[in-house]
Amino acid sequence: MGPPHPPRERADAARNRRKVLDAAAALFAERGVDAVSLDLVAAEAGVGKGTVFRRFGDKSGLAAALLDEREQQLQRAILCGPPPLGPGAPPVARAAAFTRGYLDYVFDNPELVRMSETASPGARFRIGAFRFWHQHLAVLLGEAGEPAARASVLAHALLAPLAAEHLLAQLAAGAQRADLVDGLVRHAELVVAGC
Amino acid sequence: MGPPHPPRERADAARNRRKVLDAAAALFAERGVDAVSLDLVAAEAGVGKGTVFRRFGDKSGLAAALLDEREQQLQRAILCGPPPLGPGAPPVARAAAFTRGYLDYVFDNPELVRMSETASPGARFRIGAFRFWHQHLAVLLGEAGEPAARASVLAHALLAPLAAEHLLAQLAAGAQRADLVDGLVRHAELVVAGC
DNA sequence: CATCGAATCGGACTACAGTCCGCTTATGTC
């Protein structure tokens, strides 16, 4: 058999995706994530509205695409980076390191993360990355001795307070970033240590 | 001085509020919370659109108004009901009882709670009730020995996974309600016990 | 290079959230 005609992305499609991502990054940085409509992104990118929606679905998909690289970086560090974030350290230390790493990721661009999580209802859980974080924590909890059903729920409990919306709400209420990191790392340690 | 003209609610305003709440309850129950627009609620209630928005702000406000009674019931039980939910029991037991009570409240009407939490961004934290729950847990954590800044963050961490959106996502992913309750009660115990 | 099938494009279109302001109606006073 010859080459199975791998369905490559068309050249114009790739070009348009870049134009949209560049325009979105510029507009988000300039005016703030909330003040930018997808209409505007499309106009600025010089493409039609339908193109933006077909490719990214909604604003949360667009935000997720912009965050993709940073996110994969963290995933790689977990899968094959040095401990305690990567494999090799005990579960409590890995969970604490994950919490720090994830908070760094969120605080890097909180508005964008919030948008990727909340633009459409349940968006956060549909993202592939969420499953990755959840799976990682559930495995750590399993290693620490929790039964599977409970480990899954506790993994959710560890991830829930890391949502950008929660963090931003606490900052807006006057909390310090250092206190958030401190409290959430302790939270992770307490839960994984399991008393 | 005479009576200071207490700004009472006008009779027609009260009548309209009832009409809107009744129409909303009926439509939400019949078609599901998501499939009902406020336009439709206004039409069904026989009032203008502006009336609905002026009084309830948005769909989350309307949902919150419908939940108000059930919510105050839980608040009363915490403030002056019998232990372990009410005062008198040790912090760990009270936090566990709160978790059970709150989950009962959410599972009573999950779609409505989700709407009250997510219709507008950050809605959950603006509701007065959220502050109440947060304060309650922060006090319990303080009694258990946590310093104030950390107690506030941990109280957030206890509340975050109780969001209807999280619970519904887990149910949709196949989790059982009993496992959620079990895991989240344990979560609360672990955090308040503080190792 | 000409042709063809299919993937992609783009903007008109629908529906909804939320605002605004001239009109109506209730309430308290004489």
Added chain:
DNA sequence: GACATAAGCGGACTGTAGTCCGATTCGATG
């Protein structure tokens, strides 16, 4: 009971999310 005042009403209006499908462009093939 009539009046003055302010609170409340309601629907027209604006801007955005998201859909849809006829027109266009791509890339492979002979």
